[in-house]
Amino acid sequence: MNIYSFEGYIFDLDGTLLDSMGLWNDIYVKVLGEFNIKAPKDYLFNVNHMSLDDGAEYTVKTFHLENVVKKDDIVDMWNAMSKEEYENTVQLKPGARGFLQSLKNRGKLLGVATALSDELFVPCLKRLGISELFSATTSIDEVSRGKEFPDIYLRECKKMGTKPQNTVVFEDSLTGIKSASVGGFKTVGVYDPSAAEQAEEIKNRADLYISSFSEMLYEK
Incomplete structure (x- = not known):
C-alpha cells in the first residue's frame, strides 16, 4: 500500500499520535484506589479503548459502585487528573511530527478522530504546535456510538470533504481498526505497548502495520 496515495488521513490520538496511554493507566489505578479497589489487568485494557463516558459506566458496573459514586463523578475525576498532563x-510519539508535516507538504488533508474531549486534546495539540496541520477534528462526544462503530470516522x-475509499485511518486499537474497516476505510495499525497483546491480530486486520511513524519517513 502506497501510504501517500490517499487524499485524507484520519488519526486517533491516545496511543497513536500521542504517547499517553501510560498516563491513563496511572489515572485509572489512582481513581480505583480512592475506593480501595485494585485495578485488574483486563479492566485497564478494556477501559483504555472506551470513551470516558462509556469507561465510567463500565467502571461503576464492574465494581458495583452504583450506590457509592455516579458515572459523571468518575469522569470528572479522570478529567481533573488528566487536564494538566495534556x-x-x-x-508526540517518535516520528509523528515529521510524518504529519510530510503529508501536509504533499497537500494532503489531515484529521483527528479521538475519544478525548475537546477540553483535553485541543490545548495539547496547540502546545505541540500541530493543531494547524489538521483541517478538521472529531471527538467521540459528537457521535452517539463509541469507536466499536465507524460513526466517528465517517x-x-x-x-474533511473526502470519501472513505480515499481516506486512511491510523489507530493503535483493534477496536478502531475493525470499525474503520467496516466503514470502508483503509487502515494503518500503530504499535503501542497498551495493545501489545493484540498486536498480531491488529497486524492481520490492518492494511498496514507500523511500529513507529519514523518508518513512514522513508516511504516515497
Whole structure:
C-alpha cells in the first residue's frame, strides 16, 4: 500500500499520535484506589479503548459502585487528573511530527478522530504546535456510538470533504481498526505497548502495520 496515495488521513490520538496511554493507566489505578479497589489487568485494557463516558459506566458496573459514586463523578475525576498532563506534559510519539508535516507538504488533508474531549486534546495539540496541520477534528462526544462503530470516522471524513475509499485511518486499537474497516476505510495499525497483546491480530486486520511513524519517513 502506497501510504501517500490517499487524499485524507484520519488519526486517533491516545496511543497513536500521542504517547499517553501510560498516563491513563496511572489515572485509572489512582481513581480505583480512592475506593480501595485494585485495578485488574483486563479492566485497564478494556477501559483504555472506551470513551470516558462509556469507561465510567463500565467502571461503576464492574465494581458495583452504583450506590457509592455516579458515572459523571468518575469522569470528572479522570478529567481533573488528566487536564494538566495534556496541557503541559503529553508528547508526540517518535516520528509523528515529521510524518504529519510530510503529508501536509504533499497537500494532503489531515484529521483527528479521538475519544478525548475537546477540553483535553485541543490545548495539547496547540502546545505541540500541530493543531494547524489538521483541517478538521472529531471527538467521540459528537457521535452517539463509541469507536466499536465507524460513526466517528465517517463524521470526520465528511468534515474533511473526502470519501472513505480515499481516506486512511491510523489507530493503535483493534477496536478502531475493525470499525474503520467496516466503514470502508483503509487502515494503518500503530504499535503501542497498551495493545501489545493484540498486536498480531491488529497486524492481520490492518492494511498496514507500523511500529513507529519514523518508518513512514522513508516511504516515497
